[in-house]
Amino acid sequence: MNDLSDFPITRRWPAHYPDRIQLYSLPTPNGVKASIMLEETGLPYEPHLVDFAKDDQKSVEFVSLNPNGKIPAMIDPDGPGGKPLALFESGAILLYLAEKTGRFIPADPAGRWEAIQWVMFQMGGVGPMFGQVGFFNKFAGKDWDDKRPLGRYVDEAKRLLGVMDGVLDGRDWFLGDAYTIADISMLGWVRNLIGFYEAGELVGFDGYANVAAWLERGLARPAVQRGLTIPARPA
Template sequence: MPDLSAFPIAKRWPAKHPDRLQLYSFPTPNGVKVSIALEEIGLPYEAHAVDIGKNESWTPEFLSLNPNGKIPAIVDPNGPGGKPLGLFESGAILLYLAEKTGKLMPADPALRYETIQWVFFQMAAIGPMFGQVGFFHKFAGRDYEDKRPLERYRDESKRLLGVLETRLDGRDWIMGDYSIADVSILGWVRNLVGFYGARDIVEFDSLKRVPAWLERGLARPAVQRGLDIPKRP
């Protein structure tokens, strides 16, 4: 039986199944990337809810695994060489899971790097920009008298949606076949037009391919399951 005692996070969130991959997360756009990927891949795992509303990601136990204090993070008891591996950053975790299992990633080296570039596109652009729209449109930023920040992030988010719209011309999925590129972006687009309530201000319904892509993605059973993992307390 794998020994996770070297990971302080396992003391606060004890493993019932220490032989399985341990997921420490919350159902946010970044968090559900990993739960969706795990559901799609079919790799056995155990999910632990890290309640970010209670600042649990800033506890010493969580920080011991991710010093940046952000979900998600994982501990794989069966990491490289059969040794336990702790890992944070959702994009890095997606790459690790895809390469560990040979799923959700093209085998062709050129297509593999092309897939990785779209994951980085999400990490570097879509996540930060959509998140700022959420802050300035739905949360505390909406009370700011100066609307230029919202306008800036709204316009950039519209541009990024346009990049996706162009990419999806003639494709059902970002890489043609479903991959971690889609997994990384689905939750963010869903949040932008749903939870953030920004559908109208980014003119989402003026697009054709992105809404259809989102609908296809959300119809996948593994995506439906992953969006609700871990359960909110």
């Protein structure tokens, strides 16, 4: 039996299956990167809901695993050398799971780095910029009299979508024929931009036909459909 008692987070979220990867998350654009990847790889895992409404992410137990207080985070009881590994940051989790399974990342070094560069593109650009569009379009920011912040982030979101659209011209996925962690990293963010954030018209999403077709392909994958709902949100 794997002993995870050294991890304080398990006191708040007990591991019923301690031999499985323990995922602490919520189905946000960052959270679903981990759940989609776990569903795609078929690795056994146990999801735990981190409820933002209860400030779970600020709890002592959660911060003991991720001092940055953000989801997702995870524990792999069978980490390197057979020892438990705690990990946070969605991009790092994607890379770790890809290397652990040898899936959704090219084996050749050139292809591997091509995939990694697009994950970095998502982490440094797509996530922060699309998130700001969501804040200023849908949440508290929409009430600000000064519309320059919204305009700035909308313009940058359009620029990023243009980059993505150009790369996807004639390609099914960001690396061509191969679906990889590059795609997994971005699916939730693009979906949220035009769905939950209600910013499709604002950014002129209909003008990015290659991105739209890529999103449709990605969302049609059964593992993606499952991962988008894990962990289940509170009723």
